[in-house]
Amino acid sequence: VKPLVRLARSFYARDAETVARALLGSILVHVVGDEERRARVVETEAYVGAHDLACHASKGRTKRTEVMFGPAGHAYVYLIYGMHQMLNVVTGDVDDAQAVLIRAVEPLSLVTGKTNGPGLVARSLGVTREHDGADLCAGSLFFARGTRVRDVVVTPRINVDYAKEWAKAPLRFYDAKSAFVSRRTSG
DNA sequence: CGTCAGATTCTCT
DNA sequence: GAGAATCTGACGC
Numbered sequence: 001v002k003p004l005v006r007l008a009r010s011f012y013a014r015d016a017e018t019v020a021r022a023l024l025g026s027i028l029v030h031v032v033g034d035e036e037r038r039a040r041v042v043e044t045e046a047y048v049g050a051h052d053l054a055c056h057a058s059k060g061r062t063k064r065t066e067v068m069f070g071p072a073g074h075a076y077v078y079l080i081y082g083m084h085q086m087l088n089v090v091t092g093d094v095d096d097a098q099a100v101l102i103r104a105v106e107p108l109s110l111v112t113g114k115t116n117g118p119g120l121v122a123r124s125l126g127v128t129r130e131h132d133g134a135d136l137c138a139g140s141l142f143f144a145r146g147t148r149v150r151d152v153v154v155t156p157r158i159n160v161d162y163a164k165e166w167a168k169a170p171l172r173f174y175d176a177k178s179a180f181v182s183r184r185t186s187g
Numbered sequence: 188c189g190t191c192a193g194a195t196t197c198t199c200t
Numbered sequence: 201g202a203g204a205a206t207c208t209g210a211c212g213c
Contacts, residue, residue: 045206054206064198080205082195088206101206119207159206184207 012072016098043104054163057097084119
């Protein structure tokens, strides 16, 4: 159990694609009471702004998507299919609604259950909509420096067929060496 | 490997 | 109040 180095605001304040790649190998941490849950990020997707038809922000600036238009380094957590929570990280500049979805992690400590899917990531770490808007540079939920991922695979994103030309954009990234990548592969 | 239905709540009109 | 929704688990071959 090594000491954690929390990632700083400047890390997130870049374009979503860069952050999505850089987050691979980092450590997702959620502190609950005296429990420090840790998992290694192995799969991410970038949602690159309001012009990206797969990005929620493309439907306009609403109460739900407001966090994405805010400063980088905050969590964007929403409910999908009425039951699954999706953990995203806001990146880029203010008013530039970019985000990175955490699709899969490897359990490191105090994390139980499956973690190879975005809904499962939130469930196993105990992340909920309560964390929507949470500052990853200050609170109990954050990312820490991890290990470098040498072998990154790039594919189109999952379940965004509706997004026309954006459905094929190569914005999903995962660690080729990991056995914890989500099984739905579109590339 | 593929297909498919379930199951639930929030969002915006 | 309709409809979406960055999914999961189960089942079949």
